[in-house]
Amino acid sequence: MNLSKYIGLAIIGACSLSACKSGPPSAQKPGKYSSTTGIEYNTEEGMKVADYQGIPEGPGLVFIEGGRTVLGSGEEDVAMTHDNLERTVTVASFYMDEAEVANIHWLEYLHYVRKDSSEEFYQSALPDTAVWARDLSFNDPYVDYYLRYPGFRYFPVVGVSWLQANDFCTWRTAKVNENLAGYATEGDGGGSKKKKGGLFGKKNKGGDEGADEGAEGTTEDGEGKTRIAIENGNTLPNYRLPTEAEWEYAAQAMIGTQETGNENQENKRVYPWDGRQVRNPYGKKMGQFLANFKRGRGDYAGIAGSLNDGAMITEYIYAYPPNDYGLYNMAGNVNEWVQDVYRPLSYEDMEDLNPFRRNGVLDEADRYDKKGYQSLIDDHVRVYKGGSWKDVAYWLSPGTRRFMGEDSATATIGFRCAMINPGSNK
Incomplete structure (x- = not known):
C-alpha cells in the first residue's frame, strides 16, 4: 500500500471520529473504519468486525x-x-x-x-x-x-x-x-438439507467426526472439534x-x-x-x-x-x-x-x-x-x-x-x- 493511500485512510478515520459521525463508536456501531489505524474494517486489509446487536435471547431465561x-x-x-x-x-x-x-x-x-x-x-x-x-x-x-x-x-x-x-x-x-x-447445509438436488449427528462427537456413517463443519458462528480447532466463535456475537455464552x-x-x-x-x-x-x-x-x-x-x-x-x-x-x-x-x-x-x-x-x-x-x-x-x-x-x-x-x-x-x-x-x-x-x- 502506498503512502497516499495511508494518508487517505487517516483522513477518513479522522472524519469518522468527528463531524462525519454522530457520536463515538460503540459495540453495536463500531463504524466503517478503525478509530486506531483508520483502516477500513471487513476488507482484505482490514480486520473482520461482525455485526452485533447485543446478546441473542436465550430460551427460558430472565434477565x-x-x-x-x-x-x-x-x-x-x-x-x-x-x-x-x-x-x-x-x-x-x-x-x-x-x-x-x-x-x-x-x-x-x-x-x-x-x-x-x-x-x-x-x-x-x-x-x-x-x-x-x-x-x-x-x-x-x-x-x-x-x-x-x-x-x-x-x-x-x-x-x-x-x-x-x-x-x-x-x-x-x-x-x-x-x-x-x-x-x-449441502445441496441435494432439490435445495438443501441439514447435516445430522455430531453434537457430542459421535461419528456419522461416512466416518466424519463430530459437529457440522462450516456452520455460521463456529470454528474448528486443531483436534477437529467444533467450537463457538464468540467474535461473531451471534451465539450465547x-x-x-x-x-x-x-x-x-x-x-x-x-x-x-x-x-x-x-x-x-x-x-x-x-x-x-x-x-x-x-x-x-x-x-x-x-x-x-x-x-x-x-x-x-x-x-x-x-x-x-x-x-x-x-x-x-x-x-x-x-x-x-x-x-x-x-x-x-x-x-x-x-x-x-x-x-x-x-x-x-x-x-x-x-x-x-x-x-x-x-x-x-x-x-x-x-x-x-x-x-x-x-x-x-x-x-x-x-x-x-x-x-x-x-x-x-x-x-x-x-x-x-x-x-x-x-x-x-x-x-x-x-x-x-x-x-x-x-x-x-x-
Whole structure:
C-alpha cells in the first residue's frame, strides 16, 4: 500500500471520529473504519468486525439486574451451622431460568443424547427414579411414572446429580447455539438439507467426526472439534449452574423493596416475597400458600379444600406466584443445585464482587477428617438451596444452605440454569 493511500485512510478515520459521525463508536456501531489505524474494517486489509446487536435471547431465561445486596441468613440459625453470616457483596447482572428444569426438558435432552452420543453416556444421563422408593411408603407410582408420564411433564426433574446437571448445561449450550447459528447445509438436488449427528462427537456413517463443519458462528480447532466463535456475537455464552451468590441474590429479588428515586431498601426479605408469612395476604388468593413445602410433621398438603396447597410432592413449575424478578419457585418445590463447593467459612473467604467458592482455594479438603468419619466435607460436595416439598418453612429462606455429594441425587433436589451477561454492566 502506498503512502497516499495511508494518508487517505487517516483522513477518513479522522472524519469518522468527528463531524462525519454522530457520536463515538460503540459495540453495536463500531463504524466503517478503525478509530486506531483508520483502516477500513471487513476488507482484505482490514480486520473482520461482525455485526452485533447485543446478546441473542436465550430460551427460558430472565434477565437479573445485578447490584449490591446483603447475603446470608438474618434468621435464627436453627441448624447451628453458622455457615452463612451476613455480608455485603455486589453481584453482576446475569440471566437465569424463569423456572426449574422440568421432566419434559430432561426427556428432550435424553432424546438428543440417544441420537448423538454413546449408549454408555445415555445410561449415565438417566435420572435415578429410585429416589422415590421407600421401604415403608407406597411411592411406587412415582418410581414408574414421575419422569415419563405426560401429566408430570412440567414438574421439576429430580433424581439428578450435580454432575448430571452440569452435563445438561453443556448439552443445552451446544444445542441452543447450534440452532442459533444454523446447521451447515449441502445441496441435494432439490435445495438443501441439514447435516445430522455430531453434537457430542459421535461419528456419522461416512466416518466424519463430530459437529457440522462450516456452520455460521463456529470454528474448528486443531483436534477437529467444533467450537463457538464468540467474535461473531451471534451465539450465547454457556448455560451453567448459577453460583450460590447469584442464586441467593435472584431469590431475594430486592428490587421489589427499593424506595423510588434512591438506593435505600425498606426491608430485607425473609422469603422471596414480602412479609414473614407463607400465605398470600392479599386479594382473591388470600390465605393460599406462596410456596410448596412441608407444613409440619406428616402434613405435606393440608386438609382438602380451599387452603390445601395442592402438592403432596412436587408441583407444576409455574404453580406459585413468581418473585419480583419473574422467577418461579425460588422457594420450595425442589431444592436447587448451585456451582459452589461447600465450605462452612465461604462467607469469610470469598471476594465481595461476584463471590464464588472453587475447589482447592484456601480451606483445603485435607483439613476435614472425612476418612475418620468426623466430617462429610471434601472437594466433591456441592451446595444446594431453596427448600423443597419435603422441607419445613425454615429452608425456604434464601440465606439457608446445605450440601451433598456431587454424584448423589434425591427426590428433593432439581436445578435451573444461569448465564452471564457479557459485554455490559447493566
